[in-house]
Amino acid sequence: MKAASCLKASLGLGLILLQSACSRPPSDSDALTAYQQEVGQVNHATEQLGSSALAITVHSVHVLNCERRADTDQYRCEAQVETTLPLIGRQTQNTTLTFGKTDHGWVVVRGAGN
Numbered sequence: 609m610k611a612a613s614c615l616k617a618s619l620g621l622g623l624i625l626l627q628s629a630c631s632r633p634p635s636d637s638d639a640l641t642a643y644q645q646e647v648g649q650v651n652h653a654t655e656q657l658g659s660s661a662l663a664i665t666v667h668s669v670h671v672l673n674c675e676r677r678a679d680t681d682q683y684r685c686e687a688q689v690e691t692t693l694p695l696i697g698r699q700t701q702n703t704t705l706t707f708g709k710t711d712h713g714w715v716v717v718r719g720a721g722n
Contacts, residue, residue: 634685634709634714635671641713642716643705645716662694668690680708682708
């Protein structure tokens with residue numbers, strides 16, 4: 609009987625650890641990759657209009673803190689983003705981004721009420 613209780617407790621703890629491992633917020637590296645993909649889409653659109661000189665370069669993304677959105681795999685994160693913008697130059701800004709977890713990694717979620 610005692611062995612069964614220990615087994616149940618171990619399985620419960622294992623499930624909690626597994627769930628917390630699967631529900632972690634994006635790392636700086638994850639956020640950088642997702643943000644670079646998002647900005648890449650914008651750069652591609654401007655290139656299609658013949659304006660490759662308007663390309664944005666993303667240098668770094670540092671996740672400051674994240675809050676999981678209820679009942680989703682999305683995280684609303686405060687992040688420090690370093691970019692080079694046309695006509696403005698290199699700058700660092702704090703911004704709010706929402707990231708979602710997909711089968712292919714993290715993505716920036718548009719229109720998520722940031």
